[in-house]
Amino acid sequence: MPLDTAAIARALATTPGARSEGLETTHSLLCRREAPAFQRAAKAVGPGDRLIVACTQEARLFTELNDATAGATPVVERPIRFVNLRETGGWSRDAKAATPKMAALIAAAQLPDPAPVPGVGYRSAGRCLVVGDADGAQRAGALLADRLEVTLLIDGAAGTGMGSGALAQRRDLPLFAGRLTRVTGWLGAFEVQWSSANPIDLDLCTRCNACLDACPEGAIDFSYQIDLSRCGGHRDCVRVCDAAAAIDFERAPLHTDERFDLILDLRATPAFSQHQPPQGYFHVPPGSRQAAALGEAVLKLRELVGEFDKPKFFRYEQRLCAHSRNEQIGCSACIDVCSTSAIRSDASRKGKAKTEAAGGIVVEPHLCAGCGACTTVCPSGALSFAYPGPVDQGRRLQRLLATYAKAGGRDAMLLFHSEGAGATLIDELGRAARVDRDIQGVPARVIPLALWHTASVGIDLWLAAIAQGASQVRVLLTAEEAPEYRDALAAQMAQAQAILHGLGYAGEHLGLIEARDARDLAALDAALRVAPAQGVAQPTAVIAQADKRATLDVMLDHLLAQAPHRAERAAAQAKPIALPAAGSAFGAVVVDADKCTLCLSCVGACPENALGDNPEKPQLRFTERACVQCGLCATTCPEQAITLVPRLWLADEGRARRQPRVLHEVEPYRCIRCSKPFGTLKAIETMIGKLAGHPAFQGAGAERLKMCGDCRVIDLHSRTDEVRITDLPR
Structure with a gap:
C-alpha cells in the first residue's frame, strides 16, 4: 500500500500531544524478515511510553514476540496498541489520498487509556443445568460432566415426557422431569423453578423396567414417564414399583426451586425473550445447526468456572433522572430500549424514607451488556456511558479530526462500528477492493472508529463531531445490534439532522448503514461513497464534556455561530426548529390558560427545574433550555392543561432559551x-x-x-x- 511516512510525521508534529518517533523507516515484512526491528523498538520503549504497531493481522505474533524479547517491557505493564491502516485505507482504490486518515488513526492511538471504572464480579462454582429432551440433554451432559456439576431437566414435548427420548440405564447425573416455569438471574446466580405433575418421580426411579412390562396400555416407555392420555388407571405399575415407591398417582404437583451457575437450554423456545440473554445462559435450539452450535456452547460453558469481572459500563445520577416523580411516569426511554432487561422502574414510594428521592430507575449491572443504548436515548444525561466516558470519546474525536485536517484532509466522514462484527466487515471490504474491480474499498475521507458497541454514542457526540469539523457521521449496524437499537439510533439521528437542516447546513450529515455479512459488501461500499454534506467553516477546539446537556449546549452554540447564510440567520432564529416527536430532548411546554389554575403541581413534578414559580406573584415560569420533554408535567397536571411541543428555539443567539419566561400569570x-x-x-x-x-x-x-x-x-x-x-x- 502507498504510505507517505514523511507527511504523517509532519501531521503528528503539529498535533498537540502526538509524537512521530519511529516513522523514519517503513517496514513491509515486519512479521517475518524484519522482526528484529520490532524487537529493537520493544526494548527501546519503556513502561510509560507507547508502542504502536500499524498492523492488526499479526497482533498475537507481535504480543508473543514482545514478551519473548529480552529487555522488553512485558505487555501487562506496557500494552501494545494495534492500528489497522491497511484495510481501513491502504487497500482502497484511492489509497494515495489516505495519508491524512492514516495520520489521524496513529495520533488517536497515542491517547492514554480511559480512566478505570468499578468492576462487576461474577462467581461460578460450575453448577450447570441442562434442560431439553432426553437425548439432547444426556448427550450435552456427557460432554460437560468431567468439568461441571451437571443436573439434567427433561422437558417433555407435550408435558408428559413421552417421545422425548430414552433415558440411559446408568444414573450418572442428577435427573429430573418437568416443565421449566421460571428462570431469573445471571452467571453464578440463576434462580430456576420447574414443576412436575407426572406420577413417576425420576429421582426415586431405579429404572428396573418392571412398570414397562406391567402397563397393559404401553403408556410407559424408556423416558420413565407416564403418558396420561393413554393410561387406563389399572395401577399395575404402582404394585410392581412398591419397593421403590417411585410411582404415585395421588402426589400433588411438585414445584422445585434451585440455584445454578450456568444454564444450557436445548428447547425450541428460550427461557429469555430479550435480544441479549444473561451471561452464563446458552440457548441451542433444535435444528440442522444444533450439533455445531452445541459444540461452541459446550466449549464456552467449560471455561465458566471461577471468578470473573467486567467493567461497570454505565453511570447513573438519580437527581437528573426524568423517569418518575410522585409515582407518575415520565420518560421511560432507557427501559424501553434495553435489550437485556437490566433496567426497571423504581417509581413507587412504598417502603422509602421521606428523605429518599422519589422515582428513578434501577439498573442491574450483572445483566448490563454494555451496549450503551440507554445512555444514547437518555434526554437528561442521568445515564452516561462510563468506559470510555464522554470526555474520553470526545478527546478521541477531537484528536482524529484535528490531525486529519492538519494533514490536509477534507470532508471527513466518521464511520462508527463495533469492535466485533463491524471491524470484521471493514477488514473484508478492504480485502475485497484488492480482488473485485467493482469494490472501491474504504474511501480516503472515511475514518473508521471502533466502539465497544455502536449504540453507546449518541446525539451529543455526533453533533460534537460535526462542530469539530466532520462533514458526516455514519453508524454501521450488523447482526449484533438489537432491533431496539436500530429504532433508537434512527430516532436520535432524525433529531440531529433536523437541527442541522434547521440551522441551514445542506446535505445528509447522519445516517445508518446496515450490513450483516460479506454478502452486503457491495451495498456497504456504495453507502460510503456519497457526496459530502456541508460542515462548519471553523471547527471548534472544545471537546465533549461529562454532562450530556452541557455538551449539547456548547456544540449547538458553535453550530449556530458557524451556520451558513449568516445574514439571514437572525430572522430564522425567531422561528423555532421543529423536531420529530420521537426521542426529542428539546422542546417547549404550552399551557392552556383557560384550564390552568396555577396549582403548581407541574413545578413540583419537573425533575429538571424547567418549570418554576415566582414567590412574589402567582406565575408559572419556564426555562426552555432545561426541558427534556419527559412529560411528567403533563401527566401530573390535574386539569390536563399542559402540552409538549418538540422544538429547538435559538432566538437571540440561543440566549432566549436560557432565560425563564412566564407561561401563565393571574391576579392573586x-x-x-x-x-x-x-x-x-x-x-x-x-x-x-x-x-x-x-x-x-x-x-x-x-x-x-x-x-x-x-x-x-x-x-x-x-x-x-x-x-x-x-x-x-x-
Whole structure:
C-alpha cells in the first residue's frame, strides 16, 4: 500500500500531544524478515511510553514476540496498541489520498487509556443445568460432566415426557422431569423453578423396567414417564414399583426451586425473550445447526468456572433522572430500549424514607451488556456511558479530526462500528477492493472508529463531531445490534439532522448503514461513497464534556455561530426548529390558560427545574433550555392543561432559551377577612365549585374557603366559642 511516512510525521508534529518517533523507516515484512526491528523498538520503549504497531493481522505474533524479547517491557505493564491502516485505507482504490486518515488513526492511538471504572464480579462454582429432551440433554451432559456439576431437566414435548427420548440405564447425573416455569438471574446466580405433575418421580426411579412390562396400555416407555392420555388407571405399575415407591398417582404437583451457575437450554423456545440473554445462559435450539452450535456452547460453558469481572459500563445520577416523580411516569426511554432487561422502574414510594428521592430507575449491572443504548436515548444525561466516558470519546474525536485536517484532509466522514462484527466487515471490504474491480474499498475521507458497541454514542457526540469539523457521521449496524437499537439510533439521528437542516447546513450529515455479512459488501461500499454534506467553516477546539446537556449546549452554540447564510440567520432564529416527536430532548411546554389554575403541581413534578414559580406573584415560569420533554408535567397536571411541543428555539443567539419566561400569570385571590393574597382566583373558584354540595362547607364553612389559613383558624375558633356560650344553661 502507498504510505507517505514523511507527511504523517509532519501531521503528528503539529498535533498537540502526538509524537512521530519511529516513522523514519517503513517496514513491509515486519512479521517475518524484519522482526528484529520490532524487537529493537520493544526494548527501546519503556513502561510509560507507547508502542504502536500499524498492523492488526499479526497482533498475537507481535504480543508473543514482545514478551519473548529480552529487555522488553512485558505487555501487562506496557500494552501494545494495534492500528489497522491497511484495510481501513491502504487497500482502497484511492489509497494515495489516505495519508491524512492514516495520520489521524496513529495520533488517536497515542491517547492514554480511559480512566478505570468499578468492576462487576461474577462467581461460578460450575453448577450447570441442562434442560431439553432426553437425548439432547444426556448427550450435552456427557460432554460437560468431567468439568461441571451437571443436573439434567427433561422437558417433555407435550408435558408428559413421552417421545422425548430414552433415558440411559446408568444414573450418572442428577435427573429430573418437568416443565421449566421460571428462570431469573445471571452467571453464578440463576434462580430456576420447574414443576412436575407426572406420577413417576425420576429421582426415586431405579429404572428396573418392571412398570414397562406391567402397563397393559404401553403408556410407559424408556423416558420413565407416564403418558396420561393413554393410561387406563389399572395401577399395575404402582404394585410392581412398591419397593421403590417411585410411582404415585395421588402426589400433588411438585414445584422445585434451585440455584445454578450456568444454564444450557436445548428447547425450541428460550427461557429469555430479550435480544441479549444473561451471561452464563446458552440457548441451542433444535435444528440442522444444533450439533455445531452445541459444540461452541459446550466449549464456552467449560471455561465458566471461577471468578470473573467486567467493567461497570454505565453511570447513573438519580437527581437528573426524568423517569418518575410522585409515582407518575415520565420518560421511560432507557427501559424501553434495553435489550437485556437490566433496567426497571423504581417509581413507587412504598417502603422509602421521606428523605429518599422519589422515582428513578434501577439498573442491574450483572445483566448490563454494555451496549450503551440507554445512555444514547437518555434526554437528561442521568445515564452516561462510563468506559470510555464522554470526555474520553470526545478527546478521541477531537484528536482524529484535528490531525486529519492538519494533514490536509477534507470532508471527513466518521464511520462508527463495533469492535466485533463491524471491524470484521471493514477488514473484508478492504480485502475485497484488492480482488473485485467493482469494490472501491474504504474511501480516503472515511475514518473508521471502533466502539465497544455502536449504540453507546449518541446525539451529543455526533453533533460534537460535526462542530469539530466532520462533514458526516455514519453508524454501521450488523447482526449484533438489537432491533431496539436500530429504532433508537434512527430516532436520535432524525433529531440531529433536523437541527442541522434547521440551522441551514445542506446535505445528509447522519445516517445508518446496515450490513450483516460479506454478502452486503457491495451495498456497504456504495453507502460510503456519497457526496459530502456541508460542515462548519471553523471547527471548534472544545471537546465533549461529562454532562450530556452541557455538551449539547456548547456544540449547538458553535453550530449556530458557524451556520451558513449568516445574514439571514437572525430572522430564522425567531422561528423555532421543529423536531420529530420521537426521542426529542428539546422542546417547549404550552399551557392552556383557560384550564390552568396555577396549582403548581407541574413545578413540583419537573425533575429538571424547567418549570418554576415566582414567590412574589402567582406565575408559572419556564426555562426552555432545561426541558427534556419527559412529560411528567403533563401527566401530573390535574386539569390536563399542559402540552409538549418538540422544538429547538435559538432566538437571540440561543440566549432566549436560557432565560425563564412566564407561561401563565393571574391576579392573586385575597382573603375576605384580612385581604392577604393566598391563592389564585381560578383555584379558589374551582375549589368552591367542587365542594359546593358537601355538608361541611355550607354557610360559614363556605366562607372559610375564601380565607387564608390564619384567618380560617381564627374564624373557626371564634365561632366555636360563641356556640359554647349560647349553649350554657340559664
